[in-house]
Amino acid sequence: MIKAFKMTVVFALTSALFGCANLSRSSDRGYGSKNSRRSSFNKRSSVVNKSPVPERDLINVSETTFLKKLENALSGRKELEQYSKALPWFSSDQEKIQFLQLPDFESRQRWLSDKGFNSRSSLVQSEMKELVEAQDIAIGMPQPLVRQSWGEPGTIEVSGNPQFRNERWLYHHYVSTPDGYKSEKKTVYFEGGKVIGWDVE
Structure with missing residues (x-):
């Protein structure tokens, strides 16, 4: 009886071991080898050790967000038309922000005049004359x-x-x-x- 019980236990353990041996597992899950665990760790550490976003890119994103906020704050038709007419002649987003931060239509008009916006279109036209031709x-x-x-x-x-x-x-x-x-x-x-x-x- 005891011998039969031992045989049953040995048979059950042997079946279980052979059954596990035949299972196919992903190398990056569960029972991976030491090498696969190491490569998995390296993958994770390479993600963690990524260099931070350059400060210049963060400034550009926040500048663009701020510009959109200022543009969306323009409400009057007169102000929108003034900005729209000047838009192709701004040299940078910083210029747009300077312009939009001014308090009213008249101060923005003065700013455009002081910055020579009236002559900018002819200047750009002369620079791009050959392209147009x-x-x-x-x-x-x-x-x-x-x-x-x-x-x-x-x-x-x-x-x-x-x-x-x-x-x-x-x-x-x-x-x-x-x-x-x-x-x-x-x-x-x-x-x-x-x-x-x-x-x-």
């Missing part, structure tokens, strides 16, 4: 110059408030090729009235 565009090119270079777009799609000039312009032309005329689609992307990129298909 070659019917080309460039990053940072204001919308009026894109119109001069590529003409009126077939479709204008607006993102958000139209006064902020975040737009996508779609052009559709037929161009001459050695194999005859072919359809060409151009898409220009604007942020704040300036080109940030384009696609040609």
